[in-house]
Amino acid sequence: MADSAHGIDPSTLDEADLVRELAHLHETRHETFLHGSGDALSAHTGRTAALEQEYLRRHPERDVDLGRTREGARSRD
Structure with missing residues (x-):
């Protein structure tokens, strides 16, 4: 089900699409945060x-x- 504000319901995405969507959001996070x-x-x-x-x-x-x-992390110290 498409929703222009939120995208396709994550539970309906196949595995490849879910991973691709996550990767794209992680790639764009910094620019979205800054600008x-x-x-x-x-x-x-x-x-x-x-x-x-x-x-x-x-x-x-x-x-x-x-x-x-x-x-x-503590064991590295």
Whole structure:
């Protein structure tokens, strides 16, 4: 279901489209943060959150790099 403000419902995207959409949003985040209007930043944040939540729902057992955890970061010190 298309919604011009929020895009296609993340749960209806196939895996490749979900990953591609996430990659695109991650690529555009910095420019949106620096130069986007408040509305653009809010929409970007909401869309990113929705897509990330869908990814996490599909991949609850995804690989987590121990160096990216609080405990792993502390062990580097």
